[in-house]
Amino acid sequence: MSGHRPVLLQEVITSLQPAPGQAFVDATLGGGGYARALIGRLRPGGVLLGIDRDASALERFAREAVPPDVTVMLEHTNFAQLDRAAERIGRPPNGIIFDLGLSSLQLDDPERGFSFQSDGPLDMRLDRSESWTAADLLNRESESDLRRILRDYGQERWGSRIAQRIVERRRQVPFKTTKDLVDVVAGAIPRGAWPRDIHVATRTFMAFRIAVNRELDAVEKGLKAAIEVLASGGRVGVVSFHSLEDKIAKNLFNVEATDCICPPQAPVCICGHRRSVRVITRKPITPSEAEVQENPRARSAKLRIAEKL
Numbered sequence: 001m002s003g004h005r006p007v008l009l010q011e012v013i014t015s016l017q018p019a020p021g022q023a024f025v026d027a028t029l030g031g032g033g034y035a036r037a038l039i040g041r042l043r044p045g046g047v048l049l050g051i052d053r054d055a056s057a058l059e060r061f062a063r064e065a066v067p068p069d070v071t072v073m074l075e076h077t078n079f080a081q082l083d084r085a086a087e088r089i090g091r092p093p094n095g096i097i098f099d100l101g102l103s104s105l106q107l108d109d110p111e112r113g114f115s116f117q118s119d120g121p122l123d124m125r126l127d128r129s130e131s132w133t134a135a136d137l138l139n140r141e142s143e144s145d146l147r148r149i150l151r152d153y154g155q156e157r158w159g160s161r162i163a164q165r166i167v168e169r170r171r172q173v174p175f176k177t178t179k180d181l182v183d184v185v186a187g188a189i190p191r192g193a194w195p196r197d198i199h200v201a202t203r204t205f206m207a208f209r210i211a212v213n214r215e216l217d218a219v220e221k222g223l224k225a226a227i228e229v230l231a232s233g234g235r236v237g238v239v240s241f242h243s244l245e246d247k248i249a250k251n252l253f254n255v256e257a258t259d260c261i262c263p264p265q266a267p268v269c270i271c272g273h274r275r276s277v278r279v280i281t282r283k284p285i286t287p288s289e290a291e292v293q294e295n296p297r298a299r300s301a302k303l304r305i306a307e308k309l
């Protein structure tokens with residue numbers, strides 16, 4: 001069975017230091033790779049709350065056998081609402097992990113519409129109970145918004161041309177499938193400018209996926225909520241695959257590790273901000289060469305950790 005191979009698993013476990021009896025939150029359950037490793041270290045007596053925005057991840061995990069001496073709770077929600085979900089545990093968690101983006105299970109399922117490799121509906125919703133799909137976005141957003149999404153989330157230098165071609169095409173026929181989008185991208189970027197190391201539509205698919213799911217907003221809210229609910233001495237970890245996600249984690253941890261955040265020209269502190277964490281990773285932890293060899297998906301992964309004071 002093909003599944004999701006967890007990235008930076010050893011590094012996550014070593015840095016979050018799960019111990020028997022503790023309570024942990026896996027904010028991105030996915031294929032359950034981290035959750036299984038955490039459960040093994042929280043027993044006996046520990047609690048694991050597994051969250052995912054994708055109900056199928058939770059349904060899959062619910063069918064797994066769990067040792068009787070740990071409590072496992074599953075919650076179908078956006079981790080932006082982690083503070084509310086964590087109330088279920090009944091005590092402040094000792095560790096919280098975020099492993100951002102998609103699992104291979106989602107990417108490899110053509111029906112989910114995340115992949116440019118196989119044709120499927122242009123869906124891209126992480127949570128299929130929400131109504132806004134990638135097809136809606138492509139058929140309805142203004143050309144300037146499409147351009148902004150491609151630039152900001154995909155760092156796609158051909159974004160203007162792709163946005164223009166999207167609008168031209170949808171005047172004739174609406175977007176329905178992933179192939180519709182791949183064809184437009186391939187036609188908008190001159191052949192000689194196609195990237196060598198990634199598929200020509202990689203950046204576009206990533207950009208629209210982030211926009212459909214408002215992923216960056218969720219990361220900011222989820223990390224703030226995590227810092228708020230953590231037990232003193234507890235740790236939060238974030239594995240990111242996109243430079244903007246890593247930047248959000250880095251900036252938020254730095255701000256939350258600083259007492260006064262007034263502008264430098266302010267003569268006295270008026271913000272009253274007090275630090276709530278200590279940054280454990282000055283530089284992010286990245287995968288070993290061996291891991292990247294074995295699992296190319298790990299290539300761009302970065303792990304940052306902060307500890308609640």
Ligand SMILES: C[S@@+](CC[C@H](N)C(=O)[O-])C[C@H]1O[C@@H](n2cnc3c(N)ncnc32)[C@H](O)[C@@H]1O
Binds near residue numbers: 005006029053099
């Ligand atoms: C990279 S996978 C996690 C893999 C997992 N660590 C493992 O070892 O199998 C990311 C998961 O996070 C979920 N996800 C992404 N954004 C989310 C959000 N805002 N709230 C909750 N879950 C989210 C996705 O649905 C996906 O299942």
